[in-house]
Amino acid sequence: xxxxxxxxxxxxxxxxxxxxxxxxxxxxxxxxxxxxxxxxxxxxxxxxxxxxxxxxxxxxxxxxxxxxxxxxxxxxxxxxxxxxxxxxxxxxxxxxxxxxxxxxxxxxxxxxxxxxxxxxxxxxxxxxxxxxxxxxxxxxxxxxxxxxxxxxxxxxxxxxxxxxxxxxxxxxxxxxxxxxxxxxxxxxxxxxxxxxxxxxxxxxxxxxxxxxxxxxxxxxxxxxxxxxxxxxxxxxxxxxxxxxxxxxxxxxxxxxxxxxxxxxxxxxxxxxxxxxxxxxxxxxxxxxxxxxxxxxxxxxxxxxxxxxxxxxxxxxxxxxxxxxxxxxxxxxxxxxxxxxxxxxxxxxxxxxxxxxxxxxxxxxxxxxxxxxxxxxxxxxxxxxxxxxxxxxxxxxxxxxxxxxxxxxxxxxxxxxxxxxxxxxxxxxxxxxxxxxxxxxxxxxxxxxxxxxxxxxxxxxxxxxxxxxxxxxxxxxxxxxxxxxxxxxxxxxxxxxxxxxxxxxxxxxxxxxxxxxxxxxxxxxxxxxxxxxxxxxxxxxxxxxxxxxxxxxxxxxxxxxxxxxxxxxxxxxxxxxxxxxxxxxxxxxxxxxxxxxxxxxxxxxxxxxxxxxxxxxxxxxxxxxxxxxxxxxxxxxxxxxxxxxxxxxxxxxxxxxxxxxxxxxxxxxxxxxxxxxxxxxxxxxxxxxxxxxxxxxxxxxxxxxxxxxxxxxxxxxxxxxxxxxxxxxxxxxxxxxxxxxxxxxxxxxxxxxxxxxxxxxxxxxxxxxxxxxxxxxxxxxxxxxxxxxxxxxxxxxxxxxxxxxxxxxxxxxxxxxxxxxxxxxxxxxxxxxxxxxxxxxxxxxxxxxxxxxxxxxxxxxxxxxxxxxxxxxxxxxxxxxxxxxxxxxxxxxxxxxxx
Numbered sequence: 001x002x003x004x005x006x007x008x009x010x011x012x013x014x015x016x017x018x019x020x021x022x023x024x025x026x027x028x029x030x031x032x033x034x035x036x037x038x039x040x041x042x043x044x045x046x047x048x049x050x051x052x053x054x055x056x057x058x059x060x061x062x063x064x065x066x067x068x069x070x071x072x073x074x075x076x077x078x079x080x081x082x083x084x085x086x087x088x089x090x091x092x093x094x095x096x097x098x099x100x101x102x103x104x105x106x107x108x109x110x111x112x113x114x115x116x117x118x119x120x121x122x123x124x125x126x127x128x129x130x131x132x133x134x135x136x137x138x139x140x141x142x143x144x145x146x147x148x149x150x151x152x153x154x155x156x157x158x159x160x161x162x163x164x165x166x167x168x169x170x171x172x173x174x175x176x177x178x179x180x181x182x183x184x185x186x187x188x189x190x191x192x193x194x195x196x197x198x199x200x201x202x203x204x205x206x207x208x209x210x211x212x213x214x215x216x217x218x219x220x221x222x223x224x225x226x227x228x229x230x231x232x233x234x235x236x237x238x239x240x241x242x243x244x245x246x247x248x249x250x251x252x253x254x255x256x257x258x259x260x261x262x263x264x265x266x267x268x269x270x271x272x273x274x275x276x277x278x279x280x281x282x283x284x285x286x287x288x289x290x291x292x293x294x295x296x297x298x299x300x301x302x303x304x305x306x307x308x309x310x311x312x313x314x315x316x317x318x319x320x321x322x323x324x325x326x327x328x329x330x331x332x333x334x335x336x337x338x339x340x341x342x343x344x345x346x347x348x349x350x351x352x353x354x355x356x357x358x359x360x361x362x363x364x365x366x367x368x369x370x371x372x373x374x375x376x377x378x379x380x381x382x383x384x385x386x387x388x389x390x391x392x393x394x395x396x397x398x399x400x401x402x403x404x405x406x407x408x409x410x411x412x413x414x415x416x417x418x419x420x421x422x423x424x425x426x427x428x429x430x431x432x433x434x435x436x437x438x439x440x441x442x443x444x445x446x447x448x449x450x451x452x453x454x455x456x457x458x459x460x461x462x463x464x465x466x467x468x469x470x471x472x473x474x475x476x477x478x479x480x481x482x483x484x485x486x487x488x489x490x491x492x493x494x495x496x497x498x499x500x501x502x503x504x505x506x507x508x509x510x511x512x513x514x515x516x517x518x519x520x521x522x523x524x525x526x527x528x529x530x531x532x533x534x535x536x537x538x539x540x541x542x543x544x545x546x547x548x549x550x551x552x553x554x555x556x557x558x559x560x561x562x563x564x565x566x567x568x569x570x571x572x573x574x575x576x577x578x579x580x581x582x583x584x585x586x587x588x589x590x591x592x593x594x595x596x597x598x599x600x601x602x603x604x605x606x607x608x609x610x611x612x613x614x615x616x617x618x619x620x621x622x623x624x625x626x627x628x629x630x631x632x633x634x635x636x637x638x639x640x641x642x643x644x645x646x647x648x649x650x651x652x653x654x655x656x657x658x659x660x661x662x663x664x665x666x667x668x669x670x671x672x673x674x675x676x677x678x679x680x681x682x683x684x685x686x687x688x689x690x691x692x693x694x695x696x697x698x699x700x701x702x703x704x705x706x707x708x709x710x711x712x713x714x715x716x717x718x719x720x721x722x723x724x725x726x727x728x729x730x731x732x733x734x735x736x737x738x739x740x741x742x743x744x745x746x747x748x749x750x751x752x753x754x755x756x757x758x759x760x761x762x763x764x765x766x767x768x769x770x771x772x773x774x775x776x777x778x779x780x781x782x783x784x785x786x787x788x789x790x791x792x793x794x795x796x797x798x799x800x801x802x803x804x805x806x807x808x809x810x811x812x813x814x815x816x817x818x819x820x821x822x823x824x825x826x827x828x829x830x831x832x833x834x835x836x837x838x839x840x841x842x843x844x845x846x847x848x849x850x851x852x853x854x855x856x857x858x859x860x861x862x863x864x865x866x867x868x869x870x871x872x873x874x875x876x877x878x879x880x881x882x883x884x885x886x887x888x889x890x891x892x893x894x895x896x897x898x
Contacts, residue, residue, distance in 0.1 A: 085443030186221035223255035251287035374413040539570035557595030571810030594623035638678035647750030648787035720745035813842035829860035
């Protein structure tokens with residue numbers, strides 16, 4: 001037929017001799033006999049002939065609606081959904097009311113898992129042509145969506161309507177009856193049986209399956225029904241009967257391969273029998289020694305972790321189908337799984353030299369990257385990029401893929417600028433991919449996927465820019481990502497975090513609101529919104545966000561840990577145990593849950609119970625998620641269990657004069673033992689990130705300070721100075737203004753009695769804006785500076801700093817204690833008592849020295865009953881507490897009597 005067209009120019013005679021109507025009838029007959037299920041679909045000669053004919057028709061008549069539809073149908077059967085969607089888009093541009101195209105679009109969307117999109121196409125089809133309700137395929141697609149959404153009762157009603165259409169329950173005998181393929185007819189029965197099965201209606205399931213077996217006996221769909229009948233027996237718990245049904249399908253019958261795949265799944269999933277699982281596939285390749293069968297055998301061996309036999313099976317399959325590049329890749333990956341890396345590399349290189357598919361270069365480069373052979377990976381990818389020519393959609397996409405991997409190579413080899421250059425090239429190519437996809441009228445789902453990929457490339461570039469301390473470039477790149485997809489969650493979340501780190505709270509809040517509009521229960525956005533409110537000192541609003549989040553998800557330990565810090569800083573620690581109890585109630589292993597124990601440890605630490613806190617942190621310290629943070633908390637407790645102002649001299653001198661502290665020898669022994677414990681714990685920390693290494697170095701400096709020996713104090717000074725000049729995150733920026741290092745250096749100078757140097761360092765902290773990341777270190781610095789001002793009787797400046805401490809942490813009992821000391825010095829005993837009362841309350845009444853001072857100031861303020869009450873509280877904890885009976889209790893009692 002086509003030979004007679006060779007020498008005829010395109011014109012009226014050409015179209016007359018082409019006879020598209022006759023060819024379309026021929027294609028329809030071909031497609032009726034084309035397989036619709038199983039691995040042989042794409043290689044079916046009937047399907048290939050249909051596609052060749054349709055390609056020739058569309059070349060001559062690109063706007064022929066029926067040809068576009070049939071071509072899309074053929075590609076759908078072959079599994080080429082993107083091509084099919086593109087053809088259907090062209091079809092609908094020519095005739096938007098063509099209901100078969102809309103139904104096929106709905107079917108493809110459903111196959112891709114997009115139920116909502118499928119329903120939209122069905123609605124459009126119904127609105128354009130109400131007669132579509134008489135098409136059983138419409139009901140079939142709708143019912144499949146309902147089953148996916150677990151609306152089984154509705155699916156039963158829909159499929160019952162489909163069966164009622166003439167030509168569905170029984171084969172069409174009249175020309176006026178519904179035109180539905182044999183495969184779709186069988187699908188209606190099988191989906192109805194599945195819906196009944198999900199509803200637990202086993203009798204109805206059996207009736208439908210019995211009717212299906214009788215109706216399709218002797219047809220090409222008979223064995224598909226038989227396989228589905230095996231599923232029914234599995235649901236009834238009769239595994240052996242299901243296996244017997246599947247064994248009844250012979251090698252010369254359709255669906256033989258599918259039946260053996262089902263049998264193998266039963267052996268591995270239901271009976272956990274690896275030997276029989278492999279035997280099923282071995283039997284299959286003996287009876288049907290095709291390339292596809294050997295691939296399935298290789299996949300089976302891979303699944304049961306037997307890569308050597310998998311390689312043999314793949315090798316046999318490759319000999320039968322030498323042009324199959326996917327098989328060559330599978331062999332290479334199997335060699336990698338055996339850890340035979342050198343052999344895998346040799347295999348890839350040999351395959352490439354023999355002219356096999358160039359996509360194997362990607363696998364080879366990926367293997368070099370895995371082995372940290374960065375230069376070799378770079379060379380392979382450079383070669384791949386040199387060989388990639390052409391402006392087709394496929395070639396552009398492959399170029400993007402290689403450039404993304406090249407960026408990964410550069411990143412792993414610490415060549416950040418080259419990585420950013422590679423990502424910039426990838427973004428340029430991906431932008432061209434989107435333009436080509438739009439020009440070729442690809443499906444909306446495919447175009448959106450490409451836009452998301454472009455957004456992801458922008459996000460990766462932004463991460464590199466942020467790591468290089470170029471926040472402006474990072475913001476620009478994240479905003480560019482949102483131009484590709486304004487709802488792209490990854491970009492919105494990362495941009496919000498970046499704005500938060502830049503202290504741009506309004507911009508951060510705006511992005512969080514967008515995320516929460518997209519998903520009302522978005523945990524990360526909710527936590528970040530709470531952080532913003534916290535930084536704005538709106539403690540109650542911030543707590544409300546966390547309370548709502550934990551109400552829905554009590555076991556969200558990340559939120560629970562953040563809430564611990566929030567309630568401490570808002571002065572509402574007594575409210576925290578309720579959240580702990582809520583989390584404990586839903587935890588199945590509350591006593592050993594590392595996340596829960598970490599949160600309990602935080603609470604105990606914040607309520608000044610270091611011993612109990614250590615116990616809980618210890619239960620979390622081996623966990624992969626919580627262990628590092630637990631260890632850091634344990635080390636900090638060991639180095640400063642009483643939460644003293646390290647380097648401060650005000651209270652040390654007062655308590656020494658008043659004999660309110662423990663004996664010097666005991667305290668030195670206790671501190672030495674705690675320092676040794678801290679050193680042991682520091683050895684357990686395995687820092688991965690630069691921030692973790694930096695924090696560990698800070699704690700190592702404090703461990704040197706804990707010894708108070710001159711040599712180690714000198715080493716501590718050097719440690720903190722080195723940290724201040726250390727490059728940050730491998731970029732050009734340094735940590736000269738890093739608050740933890742400045743505070744550590746100031747503390748060292750104070751312990752060495754170099755007060756002017758300490759004061760100069762602390763002044764730098766006073767000029768810096770507060771950040772939540774360094775909140776604890778700001779507090780330490782302000783307290784130490786306040787101590788210096790109190791020593792020199794500059795009380796006004798000290799009070800200003802102490803009120804700043806309380807602004808950001810209302811539970812800072814040290815700040816209250818300093819305020820009490822200042823009031824006491826100035827003879828304002830009632831005010832001093834009020835400040836000491838807050839200090840006593842926020843220290844959870846465990847700091848007995850504060851209790852003594854509170855009782856003393858109550859007595860001085862002539863509040864004798866309160867003074868007696870405080871004395872009893874102190875003596876209940878330590879009956880031998882020095883001087884409190886004589887100095888306060890006896891005098892207060894005497895005053896009450898008189």
